[in-house]
Amino acid sequence: MQSKLLFPSLILIAAFVFSCNQQQGPSASDIQYPDTKKVDTVDTYFGNEVPDPYRWLEDDNAKETKAWVKKQNKVTFSYLNDIPFRDQVKGTVKNLIDYEKVSAPDKHGNYYYYYKNDGLQDQSVYYRTKDLKSDEEEVFLNPNNFSEDGTISMAGTSFSSDGSLMTYLISDGGSDWRKAITLNTETKEVVGDTLTDLKFTGISWKGTEGFYYSSYERPKEGEALTAANKNQKVYFHEMGTPQSEDRVVFGDDIQRRGISAGLTEDERFLVLSPWKGTSGNELYIKDLEDPNGDFVQFVDNFENNHSILHSDGDRLLIYTNLDAQNYRIVETTIDKPNPENWKTLVPESEHVLNSASSAGGYLFLNYLEDAKSKVKQLTLDGEHVRDVDLPAIGSAGGFGGESEDTELYYTFTSFTYPSTVFRYDIESGSSELYEQPEVAFDPEQYETKQVFYESKDGTEIPMFIVHKKGVELDGNNPALLYGYGGFNISLTPSYSTRWISWLEMGGVFAMANLRGGGEYGKSWHKAGIKMQKQNVFDDFIAAGEYLKSENYTSSDKLAIMGGSNGGLLVGATMTQRPDLAQVAIPQVGVLDMLRYHKFTIGAAWASDYGRADASEEMFEYLYGYSPYHNLEKGTGYPATLITTADHDDRVVPAHSFKFAARLQEYHSGDTPVLIRIETRAGHGAGTPTSKTIKQLTDIFSFTLYNMNEEPEI
Structure with missing residues (x-):
């Protein structure tokens, strides 16, 4: 699958040269703007009257x-x-848009999965192969067949840990509302109920028995694209049962505008991140191995950002900007949830820790130095192993993986550097080119x-x-x-x-x-x-x-x-x-x-x-x-x-x-x-x-x- 980057010495596309001898074209003075009616709508804020004569345009369903x-x-x-x-x-x-684009691959079960677009396809196609070094590949899902006009798209995928089941989300016409469809990856046949009315959610599988997801109450007819979204709930969908029987895991007693849900790699801990704004979240964790356990609240406010980076037995690593404006990594256990018990593993740096991930028994920390990526590899004990050697000044991403992985695939890009995929050997730290596009x-x-x-x-x-x-x-x-x-x-x-x-x-x-x-x-x-x-x-x-x-x-x-x-x-x-x-x-x-x-x-x-x-x-x-x-x-x-x-x-x-x-x-x-x-x-x-x-x-x-x-x- 590896391809060689082509930078033609003679650009295939004729560059435009600007001049001021413009041909005859449309004139702004000839434009007749449509008449837009005005209404006598006035709102009062603290004694101040504010006219809103075009309020009627807020009704997108009106004739x-x-x-x-x-x-x-x-x-x-x-x-x-x-x-x-x-x-x-x-x-x-x-x-310029007509070139083959290939994403970094992810392994699930016996297959590597990746997106590929031949250049002008409306939606990228989801492929898989058992051997990345061979040319044998098969189309797993082709979103271009979802609709005649290409406006129904894939909006996320999630696999069971053994790779036997896969759920994909679809968006109709660019809406944030989603449907979730589950497939048997061996036969590609649909399994169980198709879930509807999902929004702002991922899918987190628990074994093959089912998965967690988040959603809101079903909107009223005609209001799906405008009605306010509030009080999201986390559900568990058990395979073989209809969506109507999905049980609420969180959100009945404690109501929040949004709740992100996910499982740690070992599927032991269910992690919830309730939010009310675009920045800051609470943190709740439940030990699923404890049959009598309940959610433990780690953070009870929305002042900072927190996410679980890695779990290792009872040990939890948290990525947070609590007491660290540029973020740090801390460690604790579920029986010591309060922030005063957290121990700093990787202290705050002068540069922003933009993201953090784990793979192959190591941590990968992606720092921003004046808006440019610098990636560091550390042990799970926080010891520096090496700086990842990036090909140029730009942006890198994709350093996540499973604990048993020996390699990972990351993407690098810059303004004039097309998104390129590299294979990274986790132990040696060596990178090799995997997929680089040919662009004009x-x-x-x-x-x-x-x-x-x-x-x-x-x-x-x-x-x-x-x-x-x-x-x-x-x-x-x-x-x-x-x-x-x-x-x-x-x-x-x-x-x-x-x-x-x-x-x-x-x-x-x-x-x-x-x-x-x-x-x-x-x-x-x-x-x-x-x-x-x-x-x-x-x-x-x-x-x-x-x-x-x-x-x-x-x-x-x-x-x-x-x-x-x-x-x-x-x-x-x-x-x-x-x-x-x-x-x-x-x-x-x-x-x-x-x-x-x-x-x-x-x-x-x-x-x-x-x-x-x-x-x-x-x-x-x-x-x-x-x-x-x-x-x-x-x-x-x-x-x-x-x-x-x-x-x-x-x-x-x-x-x-x-x-x-x-x-x-x-x-x-x-x-x-x-x-x-x-x-x-x-x-x-x-x-x-x-x-x-x-x-x-x-x-x-x-x-x-x-x-x-x-x-x-």
């Missing part, structure tokens, strides 16, 4: 809303279809640098900048600035067709590691949440100003882009600094900060955002930056392409609908402000390749056209 969506898409696609070079952009994106892209033509710039309050913020070697810093380069800044999530270097397409078309790509993320631990995260959220926007604005001051680009050639919490980032930036960039791409964004908590899992985000109904101070802060509420009449905003999807039940499309309606009402400039609403798609996961190509084509065509740049072959 009026569906009609509005069709009208908006008609206007948007009429504009996009008239961009003269759109087909050329599509050809570039399609050719020459990384030698590009350079990546990391810079540090000052934000508004003087804080040093890191940013990666990627561009062709020898680019002239004359302020005329089209540049794309990307950010996120939230929920303790770290942005690290990785290979993506999105960024490669932009680079191949001659653009500069920049990714800023904003506060609110996890790049520098708990303090970095907390510096960008609640009453500190403005720091994130200031960091992003300063990143744009840096790119301009260093002559990478100019306001007329800068685009800002981000998704989900990053969509909030773009929305807040364009309302606070409409002059910063020429183009804004807020994707599936959180844009109404006063009502976000009323839909699906939105209430969990209060740990980062706070809630408008919590206090007058918090209301005023959220109201002060909420993108939907801070659009101003008569303002000229950047050329804006809002993107969302009709099955997004993570950040409901109502955010984007309402923002688009008010933006079209208030905008006074000569740039287009459009919304692109994908159908049969969700927040992003499981999106078919064909839809991804179309989305990227439209985004980059819109961006270049509104920078007055014309690509030429």
Whole structure:
């Protein structure tokens, strides 16, 4: 299966060269935006009246809303279809995404399982083989056969410890709701009941008798994509019985918004991690070998993050940021659950311990050093064995396995380094190439640098900048600035067709590691949440100003882009600094900060955002930056392409609908402000390749056209 990396000396795809002699195309002045009715809805917060004239767009099932969506898409696609070079952009994106992609293999029973995509398949196919060194492989599951349009995807797998049974989750149209189907791996036949209405869960097998999973009460008809999710429960599904007989393991007496459930490798301990927000969890553990045992509470608050890393007899290793902002590893036993009894095994480092795993009787600790991976191998007693020799500066992952494993497979990637799988010998520490893709892209033509710039309050913020070697810093380069800044999530270097397409078309790509993320631990995260959220926007604005001051680009050639919490980032930036960039791409964004908590899992985000109904101070802060509420009449905003999807039940499309309606009402400039609403798609996961190509084509065509740049072959 090993393949040789191909970096052709002559790129197979003709690179685009930008010029300013643009062909005739669509004009923003000719756009007739759909009429959007307004209603007299007013909410009162601590004596403050807040009009919400587009509240009716929150009802995604209403005929009026569906009609509005069709009208908006008609206007948007009429504009996009008239961009003269759109087909050329599509050809570039399609050719760059068209390469074989293979995941790292996992062994279950007598087989190794892995995903593979021939390049343009809508969904990756699940394969297996008994010998990784042979060419004999078989298709185990092909999600492309689940639906005609490729919109039903696999969303997770779990095997019994002997590999004889396997449960896979499926998502329909990108929704977070799942079905669980169990197969006999020898015959591939369905076994037992198909479970429905699962959400935010994994599958944890106990022998072959059944498995644990988490879910919410079944939503009411028509409310699955919008109704609030609360009071999740953990169930045990016994094979051979219907789902209706599944017993509640946790969640009847102690109610929590969400509960993650899992078993230790030896299946002795059932570990529960209740949560109410996106950061911080309680910790409960039950010894399943004790017939009279009950759950033991290890942590009784949501102030820190904790997870069981490894169990060895009575000994438990815990990965935690309690009393360690950059995380540490501690050890204890189930009869000494309280944190004051925990003993530090691996102390906190100056660098963030981004993740930790075990395999082959060792620990593997993945640190972030200025958002770049550094992996260390330690004994189970915490003694340093070696630093894993990584192939370059970038991001590594996948160092988990079973205690008896002698090898593991990890993945390495960077901005211009395609995701590559390596085989790692656990005892010797040697890595060898296992699977490396052939791509029509020459990384030698590009350079990546990391810079540090000052934000508004003087804080040093890191940013990666990627561009062709020898680019002239004359302020005329089209540049794309990307950010996120939230929920303790770290942005690290990785290979993506999105960024490669932009680079191949001659653009500069920049990714800023904003506060609110996890790049520098708990303090970095907390510096960008609640009453500190403005720091994130200031960091992003300063990143744009840096790119301009260093002559990478100019306001007329800068685009800002981000998704989900990053969509909030773009929305807040364009309302606070409409002059910063020429183009804004807020994707599936959180844009109404006063009502976000009323839909699906939105209430969990209060740990980062706070809630408008919590206090007058918090209301005023959220109201002060909420993108939907801070659009101003008569303002000229950047050329804006809002993107969302009709099955997004993570950040409901109502955010984007309402923002688009008010933006079209208030905008006074000569740039287009459009919304692109994908159908049969969700927040992003499981999106078919064909839809991804179309989305990227439209985004980059819109961006270049509104920078007055014309690509030429």
